[in-house]
Amino acid sequence: xxxxxxxxxxxxxxxxxxxxxxxxxxxxxxxxxxxxxxxxxxxxxxxxxxxxxxxxxxxxxxxxxxxxxxxxxxxxxxxxxxxxxxxxxxxxxxxxxxxxxxxxxxxxxxxxxxxxxxxxxxxxxxxxxxxxxxxxxxxxxxxxxxxxxxxxxxxxxxxxxxxxxxxxxxxxxxxxxxxxxxxxxxxxxxxxxxxxxxxxxxxxxxxxxxxxxxxxxxxxxxxxxxx
Numbered sequence: 001x002x003x004x005x006x007x008x009x010x011x012x013x014x015x016x017x018x019x020x021x022x023x024x025x026x027x028x029x030x031x032x033x034x035x036x037x038x039x040x041x042x043x044x045x046x047x048x049x050x051x052x053x054x055x056x057x058x059x060x061x062x063x064x065x066x067x068x069x070x071x072x073x074x075x076x077x078x079x080x081x082x083x084x085x086x087x088x089x090x091x092x093x094x095x096x097x098x099x100x101x102x103x104x105x106x107x108x109x110x111x112x113x114x115x116x117x118x119x120x121x122x123x124x125x126x127x128x129x130x131x132x133x134x135x136x137x138x139x140x141x142x143x144x145x146x147x148x149x150x151x152x153x154x155x156x157x158x159x160x161x162x163x164x165x166x167x168x169x170x171x172x173x174x175x176x177x178x179x180x181x182x183x184x185x186x187x188x189x190x191x192x193x194x195x196x197x198x199x200x201x202x203x204x205x206x207x208x209x210x211x212x213x214x215x216x217x218x219x220x221x222x223x224x225x226x227x
Contacts, residue, residue, distance in 0.1 A: 014177070017058075017173065019071060019077075020113050020173055021058055022078075023077060025047035025114070027107075027130075028047070029043075030092070030093070031103075031107070037092065038081050038090035038092040048065060053114060056116075077094055078094060099153065107131035108123055108131075108142045108143060109146060109154065109170060111123050111126050119166065124136055155175070160182075169181060
């Protein structure tokens with residue numbers, strides 16, 4: 001097995017949660033802050049520990065992120081770039097090349113890596129700053145592409161009790177890791193009646209707050225360009 005395959009993920013070993021987070025942040029920031037991409041270790045660490053648009057929220061040290069980057073570079077998921085005269089190495093992901101992904105597919109995968117299993121509608125709402133989907137059908141088409149890859153990098157999950165839309169999850173951490181994520185979702189969404197409705201409303205409010213925080217951060221970055 002070669003490490004340069006473009007037909008699917010490196011199946012020799014699954015990615016751990018830290019590796020998934022680092023790759024996803026690189027893909028996200030490439031689209032959101034292209035002027036600051038490739039990313040320094042400090043900026044990448046801050047992105048991994050970001051409180052908004054992350055599920056779960058993590059608290060990684062620079063030392064941990066540096067170790068993760070070394071593993072990812074060894075497996076050809078990441079490039080380290082040292083420019084002439086620069087004091088720090090910067091990093092870029094290779095997911096687009098490794099798995100032959102256009103931007104819409106990369107956006108879908110990155111959102112699933114950052115925020116866990118979601119419906120196609122949720123992906124469309126949350127991916128707008130990485131790639132603008134005109135319809136849910138476009139998201140579903142991108143998801144099907146990722147499902148049909150060999151080996152697949154995304155799976156369609158069974159409908160949870162009380163839900164109408166299927167959810168999708170990334171398989172980079174393996175089927176067992178995805179099953180644990182789905183089990184955690186089931187334990188949160190299982191209450192019925194008023195309690196279940198309250199939990200749903202709390203999740204919706206949290207999602208809205210996250211979107212507002214993202215917009216504020218984006219505006220602040222834009223504003224600083226003119227100072």
